[in-house]
Amino acid sequence: MTGRSTVPAPSPSRRVVVTGMGAVTPLGADLATTWERLLAGESGIRPIASFDASRVDSRIAGEVLDADPSRVLDRKGIRRTDRATQLSLLATREAMADAGLPERLDGPLADATGAFVGTGFGGATTIFDEIRTYVERGPDRISPFFVPMAIANMTAGQIGLVLGARGPNMATVSACASGGHAIGEAAESIRRGDAEVMLAGGTEATVLEGIVGAFSAMKALSTRNDDPAAASRPFDRNRDGFVMAEGAATLVLEDLGHARARGAQILAELVGYAASADAYHLTLPAPGASGAVRAARRAFEKAGLSPDEVEMVSAHATSTPEGDRAELGGLHELFGERGAAPPVTAAKGALGHTLGAAGAIEAALTVRGMVEGRVPPTLNLDDPDPDAAGLDLVRGEAREGTFGVALVNAFGFGGQNSVLLFRRWDDA
Numbered sequence: 001m002t003g004r005s006t007v008p009a010p011s012p013s014r015r016v017v018v019t020g021m022g023a024v025t026p027l028g029a030d031l032a033t034t035w036e037r038l039l040a041g042e043s044g045i046r047p048i049a050s051f052d053a054s055r056v057d058s059r060i061a062g063e064v065l066d067a068d069p070s071r072v073l074d075r076k077g078i079r080r081t082d083r084a085t086q087l088s089l090l091a092t093r094e095a096m097a098d099a100g101l102p103e104r105l106d107g108p109l110a111d112a113t114g115a116f117v118g119t120g121f122g123g124a125t126t127i128f129d130e131i132r133t134y135v136e137r138g139p140d141r142i143s144p145f146f147v148p149m150a151i152a153n154m155t156a157g158q159i160g161l162v163l164g165a166r167g168p169n170m171a172t173v174s175a176c177a178s179g180g181h182a183i184g185e186a187a188e189s190i191r192r193g194d195a196e197v198m199l200a201g202g203t204e205a206t207v208l209e210g211i212v213g214a215f216s217a218m219k220a221l222s223t224r225n226d227d228p229a230a231a232s233r234p235f236d237r238n239r240d241g242f243v244m245a246e247g248a249a250t251l252v253l254e255d256l257g258h259a260r261a262r263g264a265q266i267l268a269e270l271v272g273y274a275a276s277a278d279a280y281h282l283t284l285p286a287p288g289a290s291g292a293v294r295a296a297r298r299a300f301e302k303a304g305l306s307p308d309e310v311e312m313v314s315a316h317a318t319s320t321p322e323g324d325r326a327e328l329g330g331l332h333e334l335f336g337e338r339g340a341a342p343p344v345t346a347a348k349g350a351l352g353h354t355l356g357a358a359g360a361i362e363a364a365l366t367v368r369g370m371v372e373g374r375v376p377p378t379l380n381l382d383d384p385d386p387d388a389a390g391l392d393l394v395r396g397e398a399r400e401g402t403f404g405v406a407l408v409n410a411f412g413f414g415g416q417n418s419v420l421l422f423r424r425w426d427d428a
Contacts, residue, residue: 016187017425019264020099020252021364022091026062026245026351030094035368038376039398043229043350045243051209058221060228061207062245062352072162080145082123085155087248088203092159095199099252100264105164112258114167114195115159116186117250118178118202120356120412121211122152122171128208155203167195173356175412176316177275178202179249180359180420184273186253196258201250202360212244218283220320232353233380234317234346235324235388242318245352249360251367268367269423271405272303278415284322285411289330292409292417296334299419305405307334310342310421312375312406314366317346318353327409328387341392342407343399345369349379359410359418366406370424375399 023031026044037044044062053059069078069086072093078086092115093103105113121127126149133141148154153171160169168189172181179202186200206212215221222241224231233239259266276298278291285292300306313331317324335341347362354361369375381395408420 014191014193015256016190016253016270017256017259018251018267018270018367019254019259020095020101021250021267021367022094022098023247023249023361023364024064024067024087024091025247025361026064029064029066029090031364031368035365038347038350038365039374041377041379043379045228045231045352047228048207050207053212056209056213057216057223058212058244059225060222060231060243061212062243062354063207064246077162080149081158082126082149083205084119084123084203085158087205087246088117088155088201088250089158089162091201091248092163092199092250095250095252096163101252110164110166112167112196113165113199114186114189115156115165115169115199116172116182117156117159118172118174118182118356118360119152119155120173120175120178120204121206123150123154124206124208124211126150128210159199165199174416175414176353176355176358177410177412177416177418178356178359179361180363180408180410180418181275183251183253183360183363184275184418184420187270187273190253190255196255198253199250200253201248202357203248204355204357205246206355207244207246215244222319230380232319232349234315234319234349234378235328235385235393236381237383237385239319239321239324242320242348243352245354247351247354247357247361249357249364251360251364266425268370268425270420271423272299272305272421274298274302274419276417278417280415283413285326286415287326287329288333289326291415292327292411292419293330293333295417295419296407299421303421305421308338309405310335310407312366312369312403313342313344314362314406314408315344315346316409316411318348324385325387328385328391331391336390341390343375343392343394345375345394346378347376349381359408362410363408363420366408367422370403370406370422373400373402375403
């Protein structure tokens with residue numbers, strides 16, 4: 001082995017495939033457990049356990065209860081990393097194992113592998129803890145690790161440090177579109193020849209009193225505290241806001257030629273990605289999700305596909321009144337002219353809203369669904385919004401079939417939109 005890079009010259013014909021996935025969510029500490037419980041219609045929403053929630057209006061959340069950072073970090077490493085970083089490292093280690101990559105990269109493969117990780121808040125737990133220390137004990141008691149634990153890019157940085165990825169390394173910070181943007185931009189890095197492999201995804205750990213209180217002050221959260229499992233209700237007429245959640249997911253993206261050369265499994269191909277801005281409002285989506293529709297149309301154009309070819313949609317669908325209504329309008333705009341709308345699912349009914357990790361988690365679940373030929377049901381979709389008329393919302397039980405092309409939406413405050421298009425792998 002030498003230290004010489006194997007990153008190739010740019011080529012417009014480079015194809016990007018998914019060769020591994022991992023996830024840590026309120027439904028489980030790995031992707032397989034999350035998937036099984038999602039298909040079974042189980043909920044990961046519970047009364048908040050990590051802090052005394054009596055002072056906030058929304059006292060429920062999707063917390064990750066069984067993640068063990070010692071699987072990837074020693075005691076010193078755990079003390080020096082934020083929870084969001086720990087969750088991402090767990091998801092990334094799982095994804096690397098799934099892809100048949102070593103626990104730590106070395107040599108040319110390390111040089112040719114990068115990491116893009118999206119997050120909305122970065123090291124939020126560290127920020128709140130250290131500000132409390134400053135207020136109660138003074139600035140001389142602040143940890144020297146405050147900054148490297150808290151800054152938003154440090155999760156991607158730690159993937160390099162702990163797992164050995166020495167290629168392009170950065171964070172995407174675009175609120176709840178962050179995970180989708182990280183995956184899309186990572187794919188573009190491979191296409192333009194900057195990397196052979198990218199560890200791409202999102203992470204968030206914001207079940208904290210200050211953040212839950214802040215979203216409660218915006219009236220953005222559900223207050224269905226007496227029935228946590230039924231609180232997150234994407235596209236349901238009786239939705240009253242989203243449920244805060246935490247989690248992480250990572251996809252291993254790889255140049256097709258590189259994946260074939262090393263005999264890797266191929267799960268799906270990422271054929272389209274686009275981003276846009278609403279330029280409309282601080283928090284509300286543009287009417288009819290017009291910005292998201294523009295992003296979708298650009299993704300179709302780049303992929304050489306049309307909306308008629310989509311056979312599965314993973315909706316952003318946070319369970320807020322205005323957000324879901326706008327997305328339904330966008331889905332009508334994209335698919336209203338075809339004979340039958342594609343099946344639409346929304347994982348946040350079971351998971352809650354993991355903010356910057358949401359797009360990545362839902363991308364992993366979408367690819368898993370394409371591999372297994374199943375679209376998970378949307379939990380708590382008992383009485384569909386009238387604006388959903390004519391759309392095929394999956395509820396009750398999983399939908400089985402062959403799903404050749406899937407669309408994944410992820411939208412964020414500030415009017416930021418990400419759309420990903422995956423194609424089922426058939427060794428074409």
